[in-house]
Amino acid sequence: MNYLMRRATHAMLLLIGASALCFLFSDLAPGSFFDEMKLNPQITPATVAVLRSQYGLDRPLPLRYVRWAKSVLQGEWGYSFAYNVPVRRLLSERAWNTLILTMTATALAWLIAVPLGMWAASHTDGRVDRFSRGATSFLLCVPELVLVLGLLCIAIRTHALPPGGMRSAGFEQFGLWAKLRDVAVHLVVPAGTLVLAGLPMLVRHVRASLVEVLKAPFMQAARGHGISQSRLRLRYALPAAAKPLISLFGLSVGTLLSGSLLVEVVTGWPGLGPLLLEAAMSRDLYVVVGVVLSSTIFMVAGNLLADFMLVAVDPRIRLG
Amino acid sequence: MTRIASAPKTVTASIIFVLLHLAIGFAGFVAPYDPSAQNRDLPYAPPTRLHFVDASRHLHLRPFVYRWSARPDAFNEYEESREHEYPVHFFVSGEQYKVAGLFSSRTHLFGVGASAQIFLAGTDSYGRDQFSRILYGGQISLTAGVLATAISLCLGLAIGCFSGFYGRWVDESSMRLAELFLILPWLYLLLAVRAFLPLHITPTQTFFLVVAVIGAIGWARPARLVRGIVLSAKTQKYVTASRGFGASDAHILHRHILPHVYGVLLTQAALLVPQYVIAEVTLSFFGLGLGEPKPSWGNLLANLQQYSVLVSYWWMFAPALPLALISLGYLSIANAVHELQSASA
Numbered sequence: 001m002n003y004l005m006r007r008a009t010h011a012m013l014l015l016i017g018a019s020a021l022c023f024l025f026s027d028l029a030p031g032s033f034f035d036e037m038k039l040n041p042q043i044t045p046a047t048v049a050v051l052r053s054q055y056g057l058d059r060p061l062p063l064r065y066v067r068w069a070k071s072v073l074q075g076e077w078g079y080s081f082a083y084n085v086p087v088r089r090l091l092s093e094r095a096w097n098t099l100i101l102t103m104t105a106t107a108l109a110w111l112i113a114v115p116l117g118m119w120a121a122s123h124t125d126g127r128v129d130r131f132s133r134g135a136t137s138f139l140l141c142v143p144e145l146v147l148v149l150g151l152l153c154i155a156i157r158t159h160a161l162p163p164g165g166m167r168s169a170g171f172e173q174f175g176l177w178a179k180l181r182d183v184a185v186h187l188v189v190p191a192g193t194l195v196l197a198g199l200p201m202l203v204r205h206v207r208a209s210l211v212e213v214l215k216a217p218f219m220q221a222a223r224g225h226g227i228s229q230s231r232l233r234l235r236y237a238l239p240a241a242a243k244p245l246i247s248l249f250g251l252s253v254g255t256l257l258s259g260s261l262l263v264e265v266v267t268g269w270p271g272l273g274p275l276l277l278e279a280a281m282s283r284d285l286y287v288v289v290g291v292v293l294s295s296t297i298f299m300v301a302g303n304l305l306a307d308f309m310l311v312a313v314d315p316r317i318r319l320g
Numbered sequence: 321m322t323r324i325a326s327a328p329k330t331v332t333a334s335i336i337f338v339l340l341h342l343a344i345g346f347a348g349f350v351a352p353y354d355p356s357a358q359n360r361d362l363p364y365a366p367p368t369r370l371h372f373v374d375a376s377r378h379l380h381l382r383p384f385v386y387r388w389s390a391r392p393d394a395f396n397e398y399e400e401s402r403e404h405e406y407p408v409h410f411f412v413s414g415e416q417y418k419v420a421g422l423f424s425s426r427t428h429l430f431g432v433g434a435s436a437q438i439f440l441a442g443t444d445s446y447g448r449d450q451f452s453r454i455l456y457g458g459q460i461s462l463t464a465g466v467l468a469t470a471i472s473l474c475l476g477l478a479i480g481c482f483s484g485f486y487g488r489w490v491d492e493s494s495m496r497l498a499e500l501f502l503i504l505p506w507l508y509l510l511l512a513v514r515a516f517l518p519l520h521i522t523p524t525q526t527f528f529l530v531v532a533v534i535g536a537i538g539w540a541r542p543a544r545l546v547r548g549i550v551l552s553a554k555t556q557k558y559v560t561a562s563r564g565f566g567a568s569d570a571h572i573l574h575r576h577i578l579p580h581v582y583g584v585l586l587t588q589a590a591l592l593v594p595q596y597v598i599a600e601v602t603l604s605f606f607g608l609g610l611g612e613p614k615p616s617w618g619n620l621l622a623n624l625q626q627y628s629v630l631v632s633y634w635w636m637f638a639p640a641l642p643l644a645l646i647s648l649g650y651l652s653i654a655n656a657v658h659e660l661q662s663a664s665a
Binding site (some may be wrong): 014017018021022025026140141142143145146149150152153156157163254255257258259261262265266276277279280281283285288289291292295296299300303 | 496499500502503504505506507508509511512513514515516598601602605606607608621624625627630631634637640643644645647648651
């Protein structure tokens with residue numbers, strides 16, 4: 001319990017640090033959202049000055065940070081210049097959409113990687129192993145950007161899948177099942193890309209850590225007791241190999257989020273990615289900070305989840 | 321050493337790697353055309369086909385091409401006009417270009433007669449030769465990747481050495497900061513930092529800005545690795561002995577600790593370059609990197625953001641091939657270096 005408490009405090013500190021870092025970057029930058037307004041002859045400098053002071057941009061950095069932190073605690077997350085609404089309202093739906101995409105992709109990737117890696121590890125140099133090694137080296141070289149464009153092109157040309165977005169027109173009138181089906185169909189290209197991009201690393205690690213365990217003396221002993229192959233692999237080898245894989249899970253959240261940003265922009269999935277890009281273009285400061293912070297929250301949450309699982313799996317951490 | 325050198329995969333990858341770098345480095349020579357030369361009457365022309373057998377079924381030993389002529393009944397569709405063959409010649413004279421920005425030349429590796437064109441990877445919306453653009457774009461993308469890697473490694477080396485060697489609060493604070501940089505998803509961080517930098521600046525400024533941003537964000541991983549090595553090297557007996565003889569910190573770092581670091585830096589470099597090339601490509605794809613008319617692999621691929629281009633013109637995917645080959649080359653070199661190190665250790 002002590003261990004988990006420490007990890008949670010650590011996570012909180014990281015979040016505070018990340019947001020402070022974002023603010024620091026924003027302060028180093030020359031210019032702001034309102035600079036574009038200055039170019040407009042119909043807006044007087046006085047109006048711009050009033051707007052700046054309304055949004056608190058004329059205050060020194062530490063004050064701004066404190067103000068922003070307060071508004072996060074109040075659930076507003078600052079104010080968007082471009083939309084003129086609290087950032088939280090822009091974020092919440094987008095964050096859900098990103099979460100749907102990344103969680104589906106993670107679940108699918110692990111569901112494919114673990115059996116494939118296990119099979120490859122227990123039949124080294126067999127047909128499946130050779131195939132998966134070839135496929136992973138190939139996929140490792142193909143950038144995500146190319147993968148998603150390729151899949152999108154195939155989807156459009158075969159007319160089998162929608163060309164992007166998250167929902168079809170008339171989504172509101174659908175029944176529950178039709179709604180789920182609709183989102184699932186739209187998920188195929190973005191989630192498929194993320195799975196394909198994430199698989200090589202996962203399969204390689206699953207295989208490597210299982211190959212290691214399968215060679216261990218206790219496996220030899222268990223085999224000597226006449227325990228069946230499937231039980232041997234599932235009950236004996238997998239838990240022993242799980243530890244590095246759980247850490248990998250925590251680490252892979254970041255790569256997954258970065259990949260998901262790209263995929264969302266290309267396929268028009270209404271997640272955090274397009275919002276960040278748009279905010280970056282118009283220099284909507286608090287939206288940028290909000291998006292980066294939400295992605296950091298996902299990341300930290302993923303790592304915490306990994307810590308929880310480690311505690312559940314490894315008694316040494318639990319007791320020590 | 322022999323075991324690795326004889327691995328056929330590594331050899332193939334290294335050959336591709338070297339050829340690709342030569343082609344990109346001498347883009348002016350290899351590319352048949354200037355990257356910004358337009359053929360307004362040939363937008364989205366498909367790749368030119370190389371022929372050996374002509375219309376009257378004669379075999380030619382020298383490959384030849386036909387002209388593309390626009391089909392009168394369809395928009396942006398072409399057919400080969402078969403009345404005249406244009407043989408492909410090597411070392412032909414063409415438009416002037418500069419090698420390494422120093423001396424100029426007119427000789428191109430290959431080309432066809434002036435009244436026809438050879439487009440190995442088709443043309444884009446202005447009728448510019450994609451093959452030439454990919455080679456010139458490679459110069460930008462690859463230079464960006466290598467420079468950004470250099471920045472990352474220098475920062476990582478300096479911070480890692482400093483924090484590993486001097487320890488205490490320097491170590492504590494810089495490693496906490498590294499943790500912060502590692503936990504932020506890199507693309508989010510990249511976009512956020514880019515967001516706060518000015519958008520409307522000259523292409524050269526943009527290039528160096530993008531390179532600096534990509535490089536500066538990636539310092540944390542190399543710094544951690546370097547720190548670990550410095551920490552373990554610091555406790556070696558020969559370091560203590562050297563200190564006993566009155567050696568200065570600089571001498572110890574330079575003579576006894578840094579040699580351990582170089583191998584790891586080399587592997588890191590081979591891993592980082594493709595990653596940063598992709599980072600540049602991503603930024604340019606989003607329109608936050610280098611823009612038109614300068615070609616980079618990112619803004620070449622950005623053409624595919626248009627629905628009609630994505631669906632109709634498959635050759636616009638061409639920049640993906642060198643991009644994948646670059647990743648393949650650097651990754652296999654990283655593997656080879658890693659194997660060499662573990663073999664010698």
